[in-house]
Structure formats: structure tokens, C-alpha cells
Amino acid sequence: MALTEIAQRSGWCVVQTYADEGVSGSKGRSQRPGYDALLKAVARREVDIVAAWSVDRLGRSLSDLVAFLEELRTCGCDLFLHQQAVDSTGPAGRALFGLLAVFSELEKSLIRARVMSGLERARSKGVRLGRPTIPPIRIQKVEQGLRAGQSIRAVARATGVSTATVQRVKRSIQAVEADSGETVAA
Numbered sequence: 001m002a003l004t005e006i007a008q009r010s011g012w013c014v015v016q017t018y019a020d021e022g023v024s025g026s027k028g029r030s031q032r033p034g035y036d037a038l039l040k041a042v043a044r045r046e047v048d049i050v051a052a053w054s055v056d057r058l059g060r061s062l063s064d065l066v067a068f069l070e071e072l073r074t075c076g077c078d079l080f081l082h083q084q085a086v087d088s089t090g091p092a093g094r095a096l097f098g099l100l101a102v103f104s105e106l107e108k109s110l111i112r113a114r115v116m117s118g119l120e121r122a123r124s125k126g127v128r129l130g131r132p133t134i135p136p137i138r139i140q141k142v143e144q145g146l147r148a149g150q151s152i153r154a155v156a157r158a159t160g161v162s163t164a165t166v167q168r169v170k171r172s173i174q175a176v177e178a179d180s181g182e183t184v185a186a
Contacts, residue, residue, distance in 0.1 A: 003051050054083040142169045
């Protein structure tokens with residue numbers, strides 16, 4: 001109600017009101033249909049300014065809020081937060097918006113640096129990264145099933161591996177056969 005009055009006093013045309021009644025701001029976008037609809041409207045450039053009662057109505061996670069602000073900034077959409085007195089339609093608000101974008105970029109860089117450092121540290125300790133390897137006996141069973149003419153799905157089901165793994169084994173069989181000149185249907 002107060003936001004509608006502020007919009008009228010400011011000469012803004014209220015296009016739509018988005019709400020997620022009874023849903024916490026800590027929930028993700030997929031669990032907040034009103035928030036999701038708002039972001040889609042921003043992306044379609046149907047909204048020039050987003051007005052919210054408070055920043056915690058938009059999200060509780062710093063990374064989610066930074067992503068939200070970045071989305072608004074890239075789409076040329078302004079933000080008004082009643083409780084925090086943030087209004088990016090004026091010079092001070094735009095400066096704050098710019099600072100938030102700088103901090104967003106800094107946060108992304110710091111996260112990336114930490115992840116890369118952690119991966120390098122793990123590699124130096126000999127930690128194997130990625131999915132565990134499939135035991136050779138299981139690969140042999142996949143090969144046997146393929147050579148017996150079973151479908152990819154049937155082999156995957158029988159051996160307990162993914163269809164992608166069966167396809168990868170099939171390609172390697174075909175590559176070996178192509179190199180040796182053999183012709184075997186698989």
C-alpha cells in the first residue's frame with residue numbers, strides 16, 4: 001500500500017505488483033513465482049523501476065542480491081528500496097548502484113580465485129578430481145553387451161552405468177576397430 005502511494009507521488013505508472021505471500025526471501029528463484037515473474041519482466045524490459053519495501057524482501061543471500069542487482073543494472077532498470085532509502089533514479093542512487101556492481105565483480109573474482117586455489121592445492125596433494133573412474137571389469141561387461149548386439153539402454157541398465165558411458169565405450173570400440181580394419185557391429 002505504501003509503495004503504491006510512493007509510486008503515485010513520484011509519478012510512476014505501476015505496471016504490476018509481484019508478491020510471494022508466505023514464502024521466505026531466503027528461498028531461491030524457483031521457489032518464488034512472484035520473484036521469478038518480476039525478473040522475467042525486467043529481462044523483457046517491461047519494467048523501468050523495481051520498488052520494494054526493503055532489501056530483505058528481495059533476498060537474504062548476498063550472492064542472490066548481487067545477482068539481482070546485476071540483472072537490473074544490465075537491463076537498465078532502476079531500484080527503489082523504501083526502508084533503506086535507496087533510489088537509483090537519482091545521482092546518489094546511481095552511484096550506489098555502480099558501487100554495488102563493482103563489489104559484485106570483486107566478489108566474483110574472489111570466489112574464482114579461491115576455487116582455483118583450492119583445486120590447485122588438492123591437485124598438489126594428489127587428490128583426484130572429477131567423477132570416480134569406472135572399474136575395468138564393468139567396462140568389459142559394457143563391451144561384451146555391445147558386442148552381443150544389445151541396445152545402449154539395455155547395456156546401461158544391465159551394467160549399472162549411464163547411457164553416456166555406454167556411448168563413450170561404443171565410440172572407443174569403433175575407433176579401435178577402425179584403426180585395426182575390423183568390422184564388428186556394435
